[in-house]
Amino acid sequence: MGLLLPFLCIAIGFSWADCSSIFTSGPQMSHSRLALATVSTSIFLCAIGLSFANCGVLAGATLIACGMTIALALGRTLSPLWSLLISAAGFAIYLHGVID
Numbered sequence: 001m002g003l004l005l006p007f008l009c010i011a012i013g014f015s016w017a018d019c020s021s022i023f024t025s026g027p028q029m030s031h032s033r034l035a036l037a038t039v040s041t042s043i044f045l046c047a048i049g050l051s052f053a054n055c056g057v058l059a060g061a062t063l064i065a066c067g068m069t070i071a072l073a074l075g076r077t078l079s080p081l082w083s084l085l086i087s088a089a090g091f092a093i094y095l096h097g098v099i100d
Contacts (some may be wrong), residue, residue, distance in 0.1 A: 004094045005063060005094075007097075008091075008094050011091040012047045012048065012066075012070070012072065013066075013069070014034075014086045015043045015082045017038065017069070017074070017076060019044040020081050040083070043087050048064060059100075
């Protein structure tokens with residue numbers, strides 16, 4: 001399972017920008033952007049929950065710090081769709097590895 005932990009960091013880091021956009025933008029957000037933000041928020045919250053549930057408090061906090069470092073380093077350099085695809089892929093790889 002240790003080899004799969006970076007994929008949780010990727011899921012957290014790449015989904016953070018759209019997750020936080022729900023709280024910072026106003027009602028002028030388009031419906032497609034709201035859909036992207038909803039899926040990103042789901043991935044973000046599930047990845048945080050799994051990082052604490054599967055790894056413990058200290059390792060979970062470390063994973064979240066790593067993911068937030070990725071998010072801060074990235075900023076808004078990728079389009080929201082690519083960020084969502086990368087975070088979903090990282091989350092799917094982690095889940096597939098844990099379930100097998």
